[in-house]
Amino acid sequence: MSQSLDKVPATVVTGFLGAGKTTLLRHLMQHAGGRRIAIIVNEFGALGVDGETLKDCGIPGCEAENIVELANGCLCCTVADDFIPTLQTLLDRPNPPEHILIETSGLALPKPLIKAFNWPAIRSRVTVDGVVTVVDGPAVAEGRFADDPEAVAAQRAADPSLDHDNPLAEVYEDQLNAADIVVLNKADLLDTAALERLRSEIGARLPRAVKVVPAREGALEPAMLLGLEAAAEDDLAARPSHHDAEDGAHEHDDFDSFVVVLPEYDSADALLARLPEVAAAHDVLRIKGFVRLKGKPMRLAVQGVGRRFRSHFDRAWTDDREGHLVVIGQAGMDQAAIARAILG
Numbered sequence: 251m252s253q254s255l256d257k258v259p260a261t262v263v264t265g266f267l268g269a270g271k272t273t274l275l276r277h278l279m280q281h282a283g284g285r286r287i288a289i290i291v292n293e294f295g296a297l298g299v300d301g302e303t304l305k306d307c308g309i310p311g312c313e314a315e316n317i318v319e320l321a322n323g324c325l326c327c328t329v330a331d332d333f334i335p336t337l338q339t340l341l342d343r344p345n346p347p348e349h350i351l352i353e354t355s356g357l358a359l360p361k362p363l364i365k366a367f368n369w370p371a372i373r374s375r376v377t378v379d380g381v382v383t384v385v386d387g388p389a390v391a392e393g394r395f396a397d398d399p400e401a402v403a404a405q406r407a408a409d410p411s412l413d414h415d416n417p418l419a420e421v422y423e424d425q426l427n428a429a430d431i432v433v434l435n436k437a438d439l440l441d442t443a444a445l446e447r448l449r450s451e452i453g454a455r456l457p458r459a460v461k462v463v464p465a466r467e468g469a470l471e472p473a474m475l476l477g478l479e480a481a482a483e484d485d486l487a488a489r490p491s492h493h494d495a496e497d498g499a500h501e502h503d504d505f506d507s508f509v510v511v512l513p514e515y516d517s518a519d520a521l522l523a524r525l526p527e528v529a530a531a532h533d534v535l536r537i538k539g540f541v542r543l544k545g546k547p548m549r550l551a552v553q554g555v556g557r558r559f560r561s562h563f564d565r566a567w568t569d570d571r572e573g574h575l576v577v578i579g580q581a582g583m584d585q586a587a588i589a590r591a592i593l594g
C-alpha cells in the first residue's frame with residue numbers, strides 16, 4: 251500500500267508496562283539520521299516519567315519542544331480534547347515533523363487510538379504508518395499475561411473473543427492484535443530456546459502475518475520500524491479488540507497508580523535494596539521515578555518492572571522537585587502499605 255505523499259506518517263509504539271517502549275524510542279531517536287521527528291507520550295500515572303526520561307536526554311531531536319506529554323489518562327477517552335489538538339498543533343508548526351512517534355501508556359488498548367486517525371480534522375493530514383508492539387519477553391515467559399496459559403489457550407481455541415479474568419492478558423492481547431510488527435524485547439534475559447519458543451507462541455496468537463523480531467534494549471534499525479506504510483486506520487477490522495465488544499465504553503478500574511514522594515537520601519543503597527522486595531511482596535507491576543541524593547546535582551533514575559530493577563544517574567535536576575516514585579499495580583493494591591514499605 252503506498253502512503254499518500256502529503257500525509258505525515260505516525261508510528262504507534264505500544265506494549266505492556268515496562269516492556270521497553272521508551273528505550274526503543276530512545277534508540278530510534280539516536281539513529282534517526284537527522285529526520286525531524288516529534289514524540290507524543292501518553293502515560294498511566296499521575297506524574298510523567300517517560301517524557302522526563304526522553305526530554306533533553308542529550309540525543310539530537312529529543313529537545314523538549316519535540317516531546318509532547320499528554321495529560322495523564324486514557325488516550326482513547328481524551329482523543330477529542332487532547333490527542334487531536336496535539337496532533338494539529340504539531341502539524342501546524344512552520345516546520346512540521348516528518349514523522350511522529352506516539353508512545354501509548356502500557357495499559358492502553360491501542361485500537362481506539364488508531365481509530366482516532368479517521369477523525370475528519372486529521373484524516374487528510376496524517377496516517378498510521380505502523381503499530382509497533384513491544385513485548386517484554388521474560389514477562390511473557392514467566393506467564394505474566396495468562397491466568398493459566400493452558401486454560402487460556404484452550405478457551406481461545408473455542409472462542410477467540412472471550413474475555414480473560416486477568417486484565418493483563420486482555421491488554422496484552424489487544425496490543426498484539428493491533429501490531430504491524432512485534433518487537434520481542436529483553437532478548438538478553440532469555441536463552442535461545444526460550445526465545446524461539448516465545449517467537450512461535452506469539453506468532454501463533456497474532457491475527458495476521460506479522461513479523462516477530464527479537465531485540466535487546468529495543469535496538470532495531472529505524473528502517474525495520476518506520477516506513478511500514480500500513481495505513482492502519484484503514485485496516486481496523488483486521489485488528490480485533492476487547493474494546494470492540496464494549497461498544498466504545500470501557501473500564502479503567504483494573505489498574506491504579508500513585509506517587510510516593512521521597513526524602514533526600516545520603517545513599518540510595520537501602521532504598522534500592524528494598525524496592526524489589528516491595529514489588530514482589532505486593533505484586534507491583536511497575537515502579538519508576540527519580541531519587542534525590544544529598545550533594546548530588548544529578549538525579550538517580552530508577553526503573554522497576556515487576557521485581558527487576560535498574561538505576562542510573564541520567565541527568566542533572568532542572569527543577570526543585572522532590573524525589574518521587576510512581577507505583578503502578580492492579581486496582582486494590584494496598585497503597586499505604588506499599589508506600590510505608592518503600593520509605594522503610
Ligand SMILES: Nc1nc2c(ncn2[C@@H]2O[C@H](COP(=O)(O)OP(=O)(O)OP(=O)(O)O)[C@@H](O)[C@H]2O)c(=O)[nH]1
Pocket residue numbers: 265266267268269270271272273274300355356435436437438439465466467468536538553554555559560
Ligand atoms: N534487560 C533488559 N532490560 C531492558 C531492555 N529494554 C528495556 N529494559 C529496561 O526495562 C525497564 C523499562 O523500560 P522502558 O523503556 O521504560 O519501558 P516502557 O515500556 O517505556 O515502560 P512504561 O512506559 O512504564 O510502560 C528499564 O529499566 C529499561 O532499562 C532489554 O532489552 N533488556
